[in-house]
Amino acid sequence: APAVIVAIDGPSGTGKSSTSKAVAAQLGLSYLDTGAQYRAITWWMVNNGIDITDPSAIAAAAEKPEIISGTDPTGPTITVDGADVAGPIRTQEVTSKVSAVSAVPEVRARITELQRSLAGSAEHGIVVEGRDIGTTVLPDADLKVFLTASPEARAARRSGELKGSDIHQTREALLKRDAADSNRKTSPLAKADDAVEVDTSDLTLQQVIECVVTLVEEKR
Numbered sequence: 001a002p003a004v005i006v007a008i009d010g011p012s013g014t015g016k017s018s019t020s021k022a023v024a025a026q027l028g029l030s031y032l033d034t035g036a037q038y039r040a041i042t043w044w045m046v047n048n049g050i051d052i053t054d055p056s057a058i059a060a061a062a063e064k065p066e067i068i069s070g071t072d073p074t075g076p077t078i079t080v081d082g083a084d085v086a087g088p089i090r091t092q093e094v095t096s097k098v099s100a101v102s103a104v105p106e107v108r109a110r111i112t113e114l115q116r117s118l119a120g121s122a123e124h125g126i127v128v129e130g131r132d133i134g135t136t137v138l139p140d141a142d143l144k145v146f147l148t149a150s151p152e153a154r155a156a157r158r159s160g161e162l163k164g165s166d167i168h169q170t171r172e173a174l175l176k177r178d179a180a181d182s183n184r185k186t187s188p189l190a191k192a193d194d195a196v197e198v199d200t201s202d203l204t205l206q207q208v209i210e211c212v213v214t215l216v217e218e219k220r
């Protein structure tokens with residue numbers, strides 16, 4: 001079969017990562033978590049004393065870190081200048097700062113180039129998850145899926161992931177990040193016109209996975 005390119009976009013807490021990984025594993029495709037790349041560059045900025053309230057400082061540093069993503073869906077990896085940052089990129093500090101860093105056009109240009117190169121070199125194809133994959137990064141993807149869910153469902157999932165967190169606080173932080181991602185000028189979070197929208201609020205993860213696998217198989 002020819003390589004198949006699948007774009008999965010949507011706000012946080014819709015089940016994007018779990019779904020994308022499982023679909024890729026089930027179909028023998030590569031997997032790319034583009035949020036992890038934006039988190040990695042944000043982690044580097046924070047660690048190198050870049051003032052993240054200053055877009056020109058972020059822009060000037062955008063090319064500096066070397067970011068490498070491993071695309072095996074059963075064990076995706078991410079390194080910055082050779083260091084494994086899979087843990088550190090999930091801290092609350094990085095999560096609260098990533099929208100500001102990812103809004104800077106120079107950062108997006110840099111990361112988008114990495115993403116296109118990885119997608120182009122995936123032998124059997126790839127599932128790429130993010131916010132602007134169907135609209136900007138891979139507009140010619142074979143299948144575009146846009147996952148949504150109610151704010152309540154999304155906050156509940158995120159709180160479940162972050163042990164001991166307060167659900168109301170989680171909900172507010174999540175809505176704030178989505179608003180920032182949706183309202184930025186350069187390739188905001190958006191559904192592509194030709195994306196299939198799936199509301200996951202009342203679906204189990206298994207049901208979402210089956211739905212997306214069926215959609216991919218229809219395109220093959």
Ligand code: C5P
Binds near residue numbers: 036039129130132177
């Ligand atoms: O998916 P995740 O929550 O890990 O993404 C972290 C952040 O990375 C998002 O809130 C957004 O600011 C940024 N991002 C982006 N474009 C993508 C993927 C993620 O701007 N394609």
